[in-house]
Amino acid sequence: MKVLMVNGSPKSKGNTAAALAEVGAALEGHGIEWEVFQLGAAPVRDCIGCGKCGELDCACVFDDDMVNELIKAAQQADGFIFGTPVYYAHPTGRILSVLDRAFYAGGAAFEHKPGAAIAVARRGGITASFDVLNKYFT
Helix, strand or coil: EEEEEEECCCCCCCCHHHHHHHHHHHHHHHEEEEEEEEEECCCCCCCCCCCHHHCCCCCCCCCHHHHHHHHHHHHCCCEEEEEEECCCECHHHHHHHHHHHHHHHHHHCCCCCCCCEEEECCCCCCHHHHHHHHHCCC
16 A cells, blocks of 8 residues: 655645654554655646646646656555645645646546545644645545
């Protein structure tokens, strides 16, 4: 069993990464492998619903590599955890753009697999962030 954790923070060693590492330690205690897919700080395009992914065999037409790499990693995973810092009472735009494109272009890689969300904040917005991220699982 392998869990793919998506870190929606631009910081690879920030609070969201620390929260994901805590979950990873708990998973290891149950014999479950895990890896973090770091979204990084490079610009990410939004999905424009062009439908070209249907012609490209589940690959996004925007060749920024990140989304297509995520789809490939998701195909090998048995479950997911999406992590985000909470900025201005919602998840980062980065994780939303990536997940929109990944689910549109390669939704089959995520189907029928369990998932969970982690939101890291010092103030409000966690409930709204959980709500948005959990909708990808339903």
